[in-house]
């Protein structure tokens with residue numbers, strides 16, 4: 192066989208392989224497109240899971256694509272998880288907490304299985320896999336959810352968004368522009384191309400974006416930032432290009448990019464994944480600069496980590512308008528509760544106002560979820576309609592997890608939990624800025640062995656340094672009590688410690704509350720940026736955080752030593768009756 196012949200055969204073999212690859216790829220595209228209308232962003236999946244809204248998760252070993260079934264939704268949704276093993280662990284921990292999630296782990300797809308048997312074909316298989324992946328990914332450009340198709344435009348209107356009156360007012364202008372662009376352009380008015388919505392998860396960013404599309408009656412094309420990443424170099428960028436290609440065809444329309452921080456975090460000059468991110472981000476900037484203001488495309492983006500965003504995104508002509516979407520205030524919460532109770536059978540005795548008062552700090556998503564849970568609990572309790580106790584139970588379920596009366600406790604654990612919770616309660620009682628105790632319980636709920644519930648705080652815009660310091664003391668009261676009474680400490684305080692550390696860090700790096708470091712924002716900065724303020728500034732930040740925590744722990748300990756009689760009384764009562772309510776608690780302090 193001469194050299195040319197060999198080459199010929201090689202080329203033929205490669206061609207055949209490619210054809211097979213393309214065939215398989217087409218098969219996958221068709222297969223995927225059939226059930227691919229719905230995707231669930233990863234963060235939303237986590238959110239829904241923590242609310243107990245996920246019924247079933249189906250995954251193929253080794254694949255980051257999972258199928259999920261959300262409660263009360265007919266169709267299964269697809270989601271992409273960043274790391275399958277970590278995800279499986281997470282799901283299993285949720286199951287251990289009492290969540291009823293059916294986790295199905297299917298074996299690898301046949302192709303992959305054949306692959307493991309036929310190692311000699313490995314290079315070929317890699318090629319096929321490559322093709323499949325490339326085709327799938329290019330197909331992903333099609334994944335932007337289009338609620339268009341004329342008959343399926345989003346029906347959500349501003350009326351479905353409760354509270355957020357000022358935000359809606361700002362956004363009405365955009366609705367107007369999408370409806371009657373000529374009115375604006377004739378005046379020479381420049382309409383923002385991009386609007387960035389800031390706010391923590393569940394505050395209604397996606398909802399309000401959809402409402403804009405609904406009000407303007409234009410298509411809503413959405414994609415999540417996390418869907419752009421974790422792929423081959425250049426593909427993230429190509430998906431951005433496809434997304435905008437499609438938007439141009441559909442204009443006037445809304446493009447919604449959820450979790451934009453996933454692609455839009457500060458560009459760095461490094462290698463690997465970051466370079467890939469940079470390319471995606473650059474493409475997004477190019478696209479946004481590319482369309483003229485006559486093309487009626489409005490790009491809305493959402494993030495809960497604004498400090499992570501690259502400054503280039505915020506320049507004029509890009510996301511030059513930023514709107515903060517806050518957690519609802521009292522009035523907002525009441526409105527949200529009203530909207531979400533419309534389709535539910537709620538008893539006339541239920542006072543939504545008092546529920547709104549009890550839920551300061553809750554997001555719209557959490558409130559909606561509470562009403563859902565209440566409906567489920569009412570059904571379980573065989574009530575005719577949803578009663579106040581069902582809602583109260585739902586609030587506890589959403590905040591601390593489900594009560595587990597059956598979990599067996601050793602006497603030692605019970606005693607430990609009783610003193611831990613009594614520690615929180617006693618310490619808070621003697622701290623002027625901390626709100627009153629509403630209920631203490633040592634019946635396990637979710638992952639928590641027990642809990643101390645406080646009366647809801649008023650809505651506050653500002654929190655003072657004193658208040659934050661006292662919050663730290665209250666949080667560390669549990670651990671201090673363990674140490675004081677049992678002279679041993681447990682893992683039960685890990686969440687308290689996590690929260691306390693977060694607060695202390697924010698005090699120093701975000702709110703400028705450290706006398707030594709002064710009012711400088713260190714948060715989300717790269718080490719070199721922080722170094723600008725001094726060589727050992729990182730050490731100083733750490734030392735300041737530690738000082739706050741140490742001081743709070745000492746204060747908690749001192750309060751408990753001083754009021755040891757109360758600590759013992761409450762803990763012993765808890766061991767006997769497992770729960771203490773507000774009235775009982777206050778009685779114990781009447782001398």
Ligand code: ADP
Nearest residue numbers: 351352353392393394395396397398555556559
């Ligand atoms: P985000 O995108 O900010 O994480 P979403 O818009 O996805 O939050 O909100 C999730 C759900 O929570 C919504 O579908 C809606 O049911 C409820 N919700 C959140 N905010 C509001 C609000 N302001 N009014 C009514 N419902 C809300």
Ligand code: MG
Nearest residue numbers: 396397449493
């Ligand atoms: Mg969202």
Ligand code: ZN
Nearest residue numbers: 615669684687
């Ligand atoms: Zn605790």
